[in-house]
Amino acid sequence: MATAVTTTRRTTKTKTKTSANTDVPENQHIKLRKTLPPEAIIPVINGFQGKLIAQNRRTHEEFIWEEFGDVQDLTFADVKSIYSTDKAFFSNNWFLFEDTLVLEVLNAEKYYTNALTVEDFDTLFDKTSDEIKAIVSKLNRSQRMSVCYKARNAVANHEIDSLSVITALEESLGVKLVDR
Structure with missing residues (x-):
């Protein structure tokens, strides 16, 4: 799985050129976002006590988990589409993830702060x-x-x-x- 690395850079000179060719004022932190390719396979675990059905509204593909703990492999594009159209799967922790990188890339960590795995x-x-x-x-x-x-x-x-x-x-x- 290819990802870009999150880094924080502190400059020691007045201005420094970054890889993005932008000027960075002294002592300013730069945070590069992690990314996942759309075709990356993400194991999504049913965190709901029962049958769970989610749909990618862009492709109309439907995903079904029969019971708590069941796993479906979705592409990152599917997960991202569901996140953008139906955040309840995340805010209610109906989707659980083994790898928290998915949450970081989606900027959905706030929904999982105290969540049980x-x-x-x-x-x-x-x-x-x-x-x-x-x-x-x-x-x-x-x-x-x-x-x-x-x-x-x-x-x-x-x-x-x-x-x-x-x-x-x-x-x-x-x-x-x-x-x-």
């Missing part, structure tokens, strides 16, 4: 009650709903048996997971 979802219930409360308190509404869905299933399947974990989840999510 697929691995984080798998290990959340192994944390202490204080850690769970701290993590869940920072999640957006969509990811809280995903945690709630996953927690309900885990309790029903007896995968969570710690009363302190269940209580922390109930308090931080504002839901009842078990009848006491």
Whole structure:
């Protein structure tokens, strides 16, 4: 995958010529944007607890993920098109990415500041009650709903048996997971 490198350059002289042939005032930082070619293949993970359907409105191609954690390989052009026409896939963290370079190139990092990854979802219930409360308190509404869905299933399947974990989840999510 070819990318341009992000660099920061501090000049020591009054003015310096950059590779773009522009004058740079003294001590000014230059940030070059990273890029991805349109044909680059991006694994996109379903971060929604259920079936997820996205469409590239430019090409009308439809992409379907059957359940949470499913992966579809999209081109960067497809991801970029979906980002420009339907940011909800990003702001709700319905799309998860293994490589955060995609988010950096799209300038979508702000939507994923406190987002859980697929691995984080798998290990959340192994944390202490204080850690769970701290993590869940920072999640957006969509990811809280995903945690709630996953927690309900885990309790029903007896995968969570710690009363302190269940209580922390109930308090931080504002839901009842078990009848006491």
